[in-house]
Amino acid sequence: MRINLICIGKTDDKEISRLIQYYQNRLPKHWNFEVTEIPDVKNAKNLSPELLKKEEGKLFLMLTENSDHVVLLDEKGKQFTSREFAAKIDNWMNSSLKKISFFIGGAYGFSEEIYQRANEKMSLSKMTFTHQMIRLFFVEQIYRADQILQGKPYHND
Ligand SMILES: C[S@@+](CC[C@H](N)C(=O)[O-])C[C@H]1O[C@@H](n2cnc3c(N)ncnc32)[C@H](O)[C@@H]1O
Numbered sequence: 041m042r043i044n045l046i047c048i049g050k051t052d053d054k055e056i057s058r059l060i061q062y063y064q065n066r067l068p069k070h071w072n073f074e075v076t077e078i079p080d081v082k083n084a085k086n087l088s089p090e091l092l093k094k095e096e097g098k099l100f101l102m103l104t105e106n107s108d109h110v111v112l113l114d115e116k117g118k119q120f121t122s123r124e125f126a127a128k129i130d131n132w133m134n135s136s137l138k139k140i141s142f143f144i145g146g147a148y149g150f151s152e153e154i155y156q157r158a159n160e161k162m163s164l165s166k167m168t169f170t171h172q173m174i175r176l177f178f179v180e181q182i183y184r185a186d187q188i189l190q191g192k193p194y195h196n197d
Contacts, residue, residue: 041132042072042139043182046103047175048096048146049080056176063176063183073182075175076103081146089148097151100143108141110158112150113178115168117161122195126185142178144171 051057060075067073081087081095104110109132120128132140142162143154150158164177187194 041135041137042074043129043142044103044139045073045075045142045144045175045178045182046078046100047075047144048078048099048171050077051172051175053172056172059176060179063179067183067186071182071186075179078103090151092146093148093151094153096146097154100154101157104141104157105139107137108139109137110160111140111142112154112158112161113142113144113164113174114150114161115163115166117163119163119165122181122184123188123197125181126188129182129185130189144174144178146171 051060064073064075078096078099081092081099084092084095087095143150143158145154155161164174164181169177184195
């Protein structure tokens with residue numbers, strides 16, 4: 041199974057990029073985890089929020105196959121503990137799913153088309169984070185899930 045985290049625009053803060061890389065490098069290869077940064081929509085500043093979300097949505101969908109299980113990272117989604125998330129990933133890994141695509145929205149979130157396409161919505165907190173910071177928080181949770189599944193002492197509860 042592959043796991044793809046798809047985000048809008050480059051991670052423009054070097055410190056966030058460095059930490060994402062840090063956790064990614066510690067993840068075993070069999071996770072097949074990759075981060076895809078979609079280029080920012082051209083002329084984004086001249087588009088209304090609705091149009092911008094639509095354009096970003098088209099780019100998300102271009103990277104998604106029909107068989108992908110799409111999970112939106114969305115502050116209004118369902119919340120999990122780190123152990124529940126690790127168990128969820130373990131179930132997916134033992135299923136026939138070929139790819140899980142996690143989407144992080146842009147500055148205004150997701151278009152209606154993307155909500156329609158999504159299989160589920162997952163929240164990391166009820167609070168809203170920037171689309172840059174949430175990348176790092178998510179990648180750390182992926183690393184934490186691996187440590188939990190390996191029974192390592194990184195996660196202590
Ligand atoms: C700045 S937020 C979008 C803001 C918001 N949806 C709005 O109404 O304007 C950018 C993206 O970061 C992600 N995000 C931010 N906070 C999150 C949270 N607590 N849990 C999961 N994803 C979050 C989501 O993918 C969101 O679309």
